[in-house]
Amino acid sequence: MSRSNQNGISLVEAMIAIVIFMIIMIGGQTYFVRSQSLIAYDNVKRHAVADAVRKMESLVNLDYSSITSSLNETSVTVNLGTRNGTRTTTITNIDDTADGEGGADSDGNTVDYKMIEIEVSWTTNREQSIEISTYVVE
Numbered sequence: 001m002s003r004s005n006q007n008g009i010s011l012v013e014a015m016i017a018i019v020i021f022m023i024i025m026i027g028g029q030t031y032f033v034r035s036q037s038l039i040a041y042d043n044v045k046r047h048a049v050a051d052a053v054r055k056m057e058s059l060v061n062l063d064y065s066s067i068t069s070s071l072n073e074t075s076v077t078v079n080l081g082t083r084n085g086t087r088t089t090t091i092t093n094i095d096d097t098a099d100g101e102g103g104a105d106s107d108g109n110t111v112d113y114k115m116i117e118i119e120v121s122w123t124t125n126r127e128q129s130i131e132i133s134t135y136v137v138e
Helices: 011-060
Strands: 073-079 084-094 113-123 127-137
Touching: 011 073, 011 084, 011 113, 011 127
Parallel strands: none
Antiparallel strands: 073 084, 084 113, 113 127
């Protein structure tokens, strides 16, 4: 009777180990690349939100009579960290229907409150944007 000594690994076992290792490495690299793009997106979005909030706070802190449509902005370039974006600010006078509208307004004031909308947009692999809005009352 002869005994065979099987120390070491066969070529098939080595190939299977290499394939499993490659699958794990490709999955890890895919995860890493995707994570990097999500981190970059979140960084730009964080800057966009900060810029919009900063602009909103500066407008809300103004005297009510100073908040006019002359403060509207269209396509103002803003720095969003690693990218540039565009900020649009819109101020809309609103006549509440509760006290009548236009000439039928019971208090004679056709501007009962104002709505401020701020949108910041940027392009990565597609157009992205955030928007915040608030109402201001005298």
